[in-house]
Amino acid sequence: MIRKELKSLNIASTKEGTSTGQHWFGEGEILTSSSPVDGKDLKRVFSSSKQDYEQVLEKAIAAKGIWSSIPAPKRGEIVRQFGDRLRAQKSALGKLVSYEMGKSYQEGLGEVQEMIDICDFAVGQSRQLYGFTMHSERPAHRMYEQYHPLGIVGIISAFNFPVAVWAWNAALALVCGNVIIWKGSEKTPVCSIACQMILAEVLADNDLPEGISSICTGGAELGRWMAADKRIDLVSATGSTRMGKEVASTVAARLGKSLLELGGNNAIIVTPHADLKMTTMAAVFGAVGTAGQRCTSTRRLIVHNDVYDQVRTALIDAYGQLKIGDPLDVENHVGPLIDRQAVDNYLAALEDIESEGGRLLVAGGVLQGKGYESKCYVKPVIAEAENYYRIVQTETFAPILYLIRYEGTIADAIALQNDVAQGLSSAVMTNNLHEAEHFLSHRGSDCGIANVNIGTSGAEIGGAFGGEKETGGGRESGSDAWKAYMRRQTNTINYSDSIPLAQGITFNL
Template identity: 65%
Template sequence: MIQDILQQLHIGNVNRGVSTGINWLDAKGAVIDASSPVDGQHIATVKTASREDYDTVIATAQAAFREWRLWPAPRRGEVVRQIGEALRQNKEALGKLVSYEMGKSLQEGYGEVQEMIDICDFAVGLSRQLHGLTMHSERPGHRMYEQWHPLGITGIISAFNFPVAVWSWNAMLAWICGDVCVWKPSEKTPLSAIACQHIVQDVLKANKVPEGVCCLVTGGRDTGEWIAADTRVPLVSATGSTRMGKAVGSVVGARLGRSLLELGGNNAIIITADADLNMSLIGCVFGAVGTAGQRCTSTRRLIIHESVYETFTKKLAKAYQQLRIGNPLDEHNHVGPLIDKDAVNLYLDSIEKVKAQGGSFLVEGGVLSGDAYSSGCYVKPCIAAVENAYPIVQHETFAPILYVMKYSRIEEAIAMQNNVPQGLSSAIMTLNLREAELFLSQAGSDCGIANVNIGTSGAEIGGAFGGEKETGGGRESGSDAWRAYMRRQTNTINYSTHLPLAQGIKFDL
């Protein structure tokens, strides 16, 4: 089956991983061997970008920007609309490739492609709403307003856990704003990116889009470093670990460029005494084990009121025993593999640290073995009873380890929720209006996302996505996130016969 999918998406045994939009370069960089954590099988090889290839791509993108920025925004939106239609036609095949290459469940693979379709729809409408403000001037006979102009090249560095969706969040908005894009996907999931480039190419050709609007440069860490340091790239959008984001942010900041950072999460759900425990269970389990705990919005911590702690943790443990772990292309399975054996080792190391720091396990973890788990990347989702102050709990564990702890007062729970370096997503489960409003108030969650009676994982594209503190402060996707891809310009027009100065300053000649 997977061979049919690869053929449909134009993935061969050997693939070029560098494109200036419609054309592919004969890349001269290193070769990536792409394999699947599902079964450990080699899928294909990818030729990555050399520094010479990279410079060719950037030069092509610069030239394209000079033309693309002059296209009316609704015309650019029409191109994005057609890309959305192309993604609809390829949703099943692309969703299966994402699932197989990354290891997330098939439903999540389909969901990721649906996110791409949704952001296309959002961007199409937005292409007719890129607006500024008008302001009253203090000077008679003057009009003052602001407008927004495209920046130029948007460099997109994406992570393995969402190999295609996060690129689309950035690219679709950047394109309707008049920017061009250079995408550096994760070296762990290059084939999904190459498939997207093939899907988009037919739309670009049909609309005579300038060569260089949609570029792809596969490669390793050095490729990302080229983008971060490149003064020709005014905006770098990077998704990944806090460690990576600090490195990117410092390099981009040193050249006074702009960075849009979506980094680590250490997300908590507060379960109050007034929570609907059955509904809470669904949000907590999916949040903790979805994508095998490899989402930036995965639920890492449960802060449970002492009066319902025993009841709820028993429900959790029972639900975990019902989880089906296996090949994610089998829709009956809930949990697939971790991305690779390095991730497995980090999972095992985290378990040992929990024990060393005084925690205990309500549901034990471990690596699964046997023919069905031959890749060596399948692990057991586990639950650990801990204290919030444990060093391991303060760290983002990118694996299906759920930390549970007790609280007695709602103010204490909110303080525990906030007392970690990260600030992405948060949630409270309660039917108590006062608790819900306190959680959403200035004295409540310090995260970029705060939910009531839904989990931490699974954001709609209509809202701006991003977090605070070590999560980076960036915002992508919905609301007014489009402004990150543009530059603001304030304009004043004097239509009078005089030239008065602001603040009443006199300068007579």
């Protein structure tokens, strides 16, 4: 069902990839990408052997001097061309994302649009890689700061956003003068190949070395190679907290740089002053969008006792209207989980909820029968729970929403929200100015993203994306996130005819 799109993206429609002399196909073990939509094999691709990995590094090292010597606005022009190619391929790539990952076609298109948006952002940024000028305390001296490319940026991305998160890193890293090596998720390798093909065409059309952008395909071992490799100047990793801790410790052991965007356990606080219609819409979309497989998915709904019963009733009614099925069908609201392992994690979480004393308001289960042959479709769940439950403290990548009651003030609700290990996204639904400002103050949300009257999921390119605590502390995408991809240097120029020494030291020379 995806053959036309694969052809449009210059990816062979045969099940087994064959060596074409291009390094992204590799010579290692064969990985089979199976769609969670219908359980069918999409394509078989070669994983990267250690020899393949070394060849990729050699090409990246050879290319980095050439690329960093090109003026930043010219590098921005290459990224602009990439964005234009994405516009031309938006429909085909969006459908591939939907089919290989399982998110809705509209979300697939939205993910490609995020790629286009970050390219536009990066093009502008290529003319604004600013430093600072400072006054020196020494006469006839000038001081300033400037930023230089790091060299090689390694990008590790997750299955849930198989193309957009790479583009967030790639577009900024490239305009900053770095070359990039990408390890996409082994669960969505065809999406990685498609993006690399598009960018490789742009580089070839401009007579630029292919080592400016490379991909390697594989699992955790490949990620470990990248994390331990001193030749990679920055490792930007998106995924689970467990994975991030391993990457961070390995990179830190060699005093390297890492940028981490890890797990979330996101909450919406609903106060007595909330618009309940808006609340229901934000909570449902946040909890079931992408089948609960976003790092910004709404996991917890912390509701004041005064409106708890109303919110609970509205949510149960809304969940009764959800349509679960093929994500390429625009009539459906919820698609499949990525694979059977994700389904097993979902089922284990349901058992834990009940064993800890929680109560299922909307029961779960795996859907069977026609249209659900992949056995990856599950029912979205609402559970009444307590914030301290172990399972509530854990991020489960599935459509499970915990309904938690609070009494007292906004400060009490914020304390519950912050009482988890993760700190990515958060929101409060209120029309009370005091509550909104308290939530956004230094005494409020401890998350990297804090919203008022909008849900936890979704982000705009213009703002830096990332979180605190076990979310890793990194920032990707907009604002001044570009600085993470460059090294900072302070320069002092003496244009006098003497050298003043520190602390008044003199020499009789």
